[in-house]
Amino acid sequence: MTTNAVSEDFDAFVHGRGRALLRFAYVLSGDAHLAEDLVQEVLARMHRRWHKVSVMDSAEAYVRTAIVRQYLSWRRRRASTEAIYAEVPEPPGLDEPQARVLARDQMWTLMAGLPRAQRAVLVLRFYCDLPDDEIATLLGCGMSTVRSQAARALAKMRTMLSEGGVDGDG
Structure with a gap:
């Protein structure tokens, strides 16, 4: 060529x-x-x-x-300590504009609280819809590492939600 x-x-x-x-x-x-x-x-x-x-x-x-x-x-x-502000596609089923803003802000706050590797795993899994083996190849790690990073990330996000650390009320 x-x-x-x-x-x-x-x-x-x-x-x-x-x-x-x-x-x-x-x-x-x-x-x-x-x-x-x-x-x-x-x-x-x-x-x-x-x-x-x-x-x-x-x-x-x-x-x-x-x-x-x-x-x-x-x-x-x-x-x-960076602050993350973003606009992302809104999830279906949120009719009220305030509910969409709250859900988006909650998700960004939760994602910002994750270590970079865990965040990368969640983005590749849920945004790019990649299987664990492809994520492992992209990140240069094993599939078990991908699964454990995803589990830890989701557990941390659940903990943050249950502790009220992300409620959008200020």
Whole structure:
């Protein structure tokens, strides 16, 4: 493939899948600016070797894996006291606008209280709907680690809810 053809192929990929990658990074990080930075950083690295990436069975899966790893790496360097504000798709069945806002805020508060690896597991499992073996491959760990991280994350979220740590009343 010529350099021009590789560049056009990369541009087509970014144009076609860029918004989905940005949404993925946003749900993973909970921060629109960080999501943009993550995707930009990963795509900049991918551009240099797109000729190798584009011939893989699933170039998008490879790029998503790079985004997850970049996120986990950046989270180690960021302060743990960050505030997360976001807009996410509303769950069905919440008719009152106040109920939707409360549910969204509760979920973001719960997710913000999780360690980065647990949060990544939940996003990959429930947002991306990936099975445990694919999550394990993405994160570079065993399936038992994925299951234990998910169980710990859900248990912590349940504890926070039952203790009233997330009620939306201020």
